[in-house]
Amino acid sequence: MKKLFITAVFALGSLTAFAQVDEATEAQDPATETQEQATEAQDAATQAAAQDGFSEIAVEEVPEAVTSMIETNYPGATINKAHKNEENHFKVEVSLEDGTSGALIVDEEGNAVEQ
Structure with a gap:
């Protein structure tokens, strides 16, 4: 009977120890979580662009026709x-002054392209 009681105490003690570890991992810094979510979103956007056959270029490489269409x-x-x-x-x-943003797909002459 003593052995059964001691075994139960040890089992309860080990379960409590694991519960404390889980609580510590769940209580991460909110800023870290937000940063991780932003990084995941950026990675997803990059992968989506690569899957569409698009590769990133410098903003300066965008043709004048496209930039003037956006300005207009x-x-x-x-x-x-x-x-x-x-x-x-x-x-x-593109980001607008009111804080909204979106993506446009256009040809080299500034005409909208249907996907």
Whole structure:
């Protein structure tokens, strides 16, 4: 009977120790979690662009026709990133002054491309 009681105490003690470890891992810093989520989102966006056949290019490489189309249709917009595929289509990530953002897919002449 003594052995059964001692075994039960040890089992309960070990379960409690594991529970404390789980609580410590769950109580991460909120800033770290937010940073991890942002990194995961950025990685997902990069993979999605690569799967679409687009590869990232410098914003300066975007043709003048595309930048002027964005300036005309979206005054005050800022180009954050640009991607290009083999068909000379450009996927341009744009931020507007009101804080919204989105992506446009256009050809080298600034015409919208249906995907």
